[in-house]
């Protein structure tokens with residue numbers, strides 16, 4: 001049975017309705033009771049719902065719920081990599097070491113929701129809503145406003161004004177929440193405002209909808225985006241199970257609209273914390289014209305301790321990928337800090353010998369690069 005057939009049956013609607021993103025948003029699963037209609041919750045998840053809903057919203061698109069269910073039928077173990085990203089788990093309640101705003105974004109915002117950390121770039125957090133609320137999200141500080149599918153006008157107006165008055169800003173990253181959980185009109189208006197600023201060179205989006213609600217990527221949306229090139233986009237696939245046919249179709253629409261697509265993953269326990277899992281994900285991303293961009297080591301965010309792994313694991317995974325898959329498929333492993341993203345590399349430099357540089361090559365043998373220290 002095809003995924004769409006399976007999914008529309010699960011929700012008792014016809015396929016075209018299931019594939020409407022507005023239907024998806026209107027039917028977002030938002031509480032324990034509706035979740036139990038579709039899933040057998042473990043005691044830990046049940047307790048998670050009871051104790052955590054006030055701390056961090058639960059929300060899951062019917063699409064992502066159907067994906068979990070479909071994968072679960074084939075392999076409960078693989079489904080865990082999807083389930084743990086969205087379902088609350090009581091472990092979250094036992095972790096109060098983490099913080100809500102790990103990057104001090106509020107401190108770095110000269111006007112509300114414009115994070116100006118690097119001289120030439122800003123992250124503009126225009127959106128409040130998401131199609132799925134990821135348990136490991138580091139923007140849990142997000143405002144709890146209910147504004148439907150529009151952006152907050154005041155945030156847009158003040159943010160656009162700040163960007164227009166700051167000529168150093170060449171690159172605007174539109175993020176959220178999820179900026180594509182908004183109407184085409186809202187997106188069009190925001191882009192028209194930003195494009196009218198002469199010093200803004202590139203505009204990019206950070207969105208998870210290709211992963212969690214791919215039906216949001218429509219021909220109409222692509223027509224809007226295309227008007228404002230150069231537009232770039234980063235999405236957020238964490239495991240290969242998320243690259244469904246529907247997700248890949250949404251990526252095709254974006255790529256065909258001339259939008260370079262990157263992917264930012266978060267290294268998560270039981271989701272992508274192995275060489276095989278990352279290899280499968282990254283190889284399939286490039287087939288879909290998505291360039292793995294960053295692999296983030298997850299911060300100590302309140303409630304996420306049980307999803308973290310030792311940082312060294314990520315380092316080993318990236319090191320092993322080098323030489324094994326296309327260079328395009330290998331992301332940069334980073335830890336985001338309040339002063340910016342810091343890359344973590346395996347050190348291949350063993351030392352220097354007279355005029356030569358000594359390297360550890362990919363077979364873990366010594367390579368002597370002759371006269372690399374100075375030109376002779």
Ligand SMILES: *Cc1c(COP(=O)(O)O)cnc(C)c1O
Nearest residue numbers: 115116117118121122123173341
């Ligand atoms: C990540 C980030 C950016 C973009 O950084 P790139 O390395 O250029 O992708 C810009 N501003 C903030 C505040 C960020 O966190």
Ligand code: SF4
Nearest residue numbers: 130133134137177208
């Ligand atoms: S889609 Fe992005 S902003 Fe929304 S909850 Fe997930 S990680 Fe956070």
